Amino acid sequence: MNLAHHPVDSLTKEQAASELARLAQVIGENRRAYYQDDAPTLSDADYDALERRNRLIEERFPALVRPDSPSASVGSAASTKFAKIPHRMAMLSLDNAFTREDVNDFLGRAQRFLGLPDTALLSCTAEPKIDGLSLSVRYEKGQLAYAVTRGDGKEGEDVTANVLTMADIPKRLANSDWPEILEVRGEVYLSHQAFGALNQAQIAAGLPIYANPRNAAAGSLRQIDPAITAQRPLSFFAYTWGEISAPIGDTQVQAVANLAKWGFLTNQDMKLCASADELIAHYEDLGQRRGELGYDIDGVVYKINDLALQARLGIVTRFPRWAIAHKFPPEQAVTVLDAIDIQVGRTGALTPVARLRPVTVGGVVVSNATLHNEDFIAGKALDRVSGLPVRGGKDLRIGDHVVIQRAGDVIPQIVDILLDKRDSQSAPFAFPQICPCPLATPALRGGSDVGGEEEIVRRCTGEFACPFQRLRHLELFVSRKAFDIDGLGPRQLQDFFDQGLVKEPADIFKLAGHRDILAGQEGYGETSLNNLFAAIDRRRDIELSRFIFGLGVRHIGETTSGILARTFGSWRTFFDTVKRALADRSGEAYQQIATIGGLGPVACDALLDFFDEPHNQEAVERLLLEVVPRDAPPPVSDSAVAGLTIVFTGSLETMTRDEAKAQATRLGAKVAGSVSAKTDLVVAGPGAGSKLAKASELGVRVISEAEWAALIG
Structure with missing residues (x-):
């Protein structure tokens, strides 16, 4: 049952437990997308709604608060690309306000906690909430010692x-009246001008452009090569300390x-306010001027000005009682839908734009917006x-x-x-059932996805033959x-593709x-x-699992390709079985593929559909004239983990996730x-979330990375 739209006060205890599990997973996934991948998948408003719902359910059912509850942490685990540094003082998140009533409630709670009368005035600062990447820079005896991202609030990168x-961060503090230990905290960001210049450089280099300044700033700061960061004009506003x-x-x-006296840029739009009315007035003023500031903000932060009162107020869970972020509502505008174009991706998905x-x-200036799929256009899709x-x-016409x-500077959406x-003569949009490619291949919809729900994506069946899919x-x-x-890489492939030199893998x-x-x-x-x-020639002899994965068959990913390679051992055995299954989709060969552990009927049907397309078969045959798939080594049968089903979760510190999977x-x-009832072992590193909770729920054995190393010797 989908509980996402059930009011919190109508949930039973069992429903609340189920909903908290769903929210922990969804919020965790979105935090990783935002903090680790610099690629948010939800708008700020949608994400905040998930956090609010989680908090309200926990307040109603405190006994159901989960060990991996989003309310117990901030951010996301630090990336494994960088060494980790623990914060001496936690880097906290802020609670959110959305209305004037929320601001009054914030001030009222502070008054009551401090034992002040309702008429007492609490002066507060109000400053722009920069939409960037939080950073803490530690100074010892005036010299920069190290800098660390927020991470999960306890340790960062x-x-x-x-x-x-x-340039905005001094290597040595100015003047001399600073404390011997000083952690300066603030926000790394890109100005609109710098963001535009960066994307122009990306276009000139044939590279993907950044979606928004926040993603670009985070990606620039978290480059493995500092020389790349040096080329990006990052800015920094200091506004607090650790x-x-x-x-x-x-x-x-x-x-x-x-902080300004010691060499840091601070925001000149920070203002001291004596009342809620003054806070709201500054909020509204910044809201009107936000397009003129030259950098992105998504709200205004209020802080009790008196630091002694801040200390008395302290924190509650992961939020300080003395500060709150008053978020701006999503920015909206009205325009006309002039056309709906259909784009075709690597897997053949027809995506309307x-x-x-x-x-x-x-x-x-917005001129495009994603429309996701035909159900979204028809008004049948469910809001996530x-x-x-x-x-x-309502359908779109x-x-x-x-x-x-535009909420949180995510891709614009039609809401x-x-x-x-609406013109009374307008007609519902007729979603194409034929791929727009020159082959006019049928675009099919139907079947079941992994979750068992009817699939809503319509796909071209042309695979390699479809020119729109070829490059992908x-x-x-x-x-x-x-x-x-x-x-x-992508740039070279685009060159060769445009010149007609590479149209299919064999051409490489x-x-x-x-x-x-x-030449030349x-x-x-x-x-x-x-x-x-020389690099191309080195790949003429290729592992069977890599060969199968490289074909790009839908539902046949890296793990499934490895399973197929180990199961059949050689390309000849694998392909002979596929051909027999194509001849009789209810016969022994079909069952042999469909019942392979870790595969299933959906992936089996996708595999057969791929090879049932003559264009695909011919392309594979031409490829086999150029390369030789290497037989898979027989699986080890005498190791401590042979035959076990293993799940890796969290951050691994001595190897990458890919290396761990290959090793297993x-x-x-x-x-x-x-994780399922069939899982034998979970290897959990720092930051493990919903998978770890699921393993605990099912009683699956969980070990650390060090215990895994000892287990396999």
């Missing part, structure tokens, strides 16, 4: 080398003034937060006046339609987990025959070409992506 390239060896002021205003009459939303039909069930929203402006297939083919060809292995065409072109000198051709596979274990 050591980004010292990158911070040393930033561990200090001596007080730096009696008030928030005085302390921030001292709205072409909008250009409109400015929050200082950014409320569980109710999107836009109240070309010519409609639509409400566009409503002005039906009173080629990118997967040369990727690290497939053929892993050094020096052959014939590139040396086009040396005369490539920019980026393709003699040494570069020799290196590229070599030892005869089966690696799964989720």
